[in-house]
Amino acid sequence: MARVTRATGTGPGARAGSAVPWVQGLGCGAVVALATPTALLAMLLLMPALVAAVFDPSPRRRAARPVLLWGLAASVAPMAALWTDGHSIAHARALASDLPVIARCWAAQAAGWLAAELLPLLIAAGLHAGAAARAARLRAERARHATEWDLDAPPERR
DSSP states (O other): OOOOOTTTSSSTTSOTTOOHHHHHHHHHHHHHHHOHHHHHHHHHHTHHHHHHHHHOOSTTOTTHHHHHHHHHHHTHHHHHHHHHTTOOHHHHHHHHTOHHHHHHHHHHHHHHHHHHHHHHHHHHHHHHHHHHHHHHHHHHHHHHHHHHTTOOOOOOOO
């Protein structure tokens, strides 16, 4: 017998008959029906974030979250332009066909992906370099103390 999760209604730890997926579907349907221009433009502007969310194998979508965050930040101006200039399908299509707008949003999402992939590596390299520098300083200080106190210096470790 399969167990049910709270998030999807189909895994361990959730109540049977959870209404969360139904409410989420209803909300998405309402947005598409009532704000079609916004949904159309958001879908196009945030397409890389959707692709990242679908293909991210990590359990909490660690790479997809920054992509979405950076994409949302870049899509604020086009969305605001859509809302202030009439909120029509024609205006949404005009913004969607404006290549600099699309390029800016997609480039921001690419930068978010790059940051999610490279920052952990850069931080680890920086921490390793700092630890190596501190170890070298401590070895030099130990050698200085050993010569100052005329002690036999312990053998060096690598």
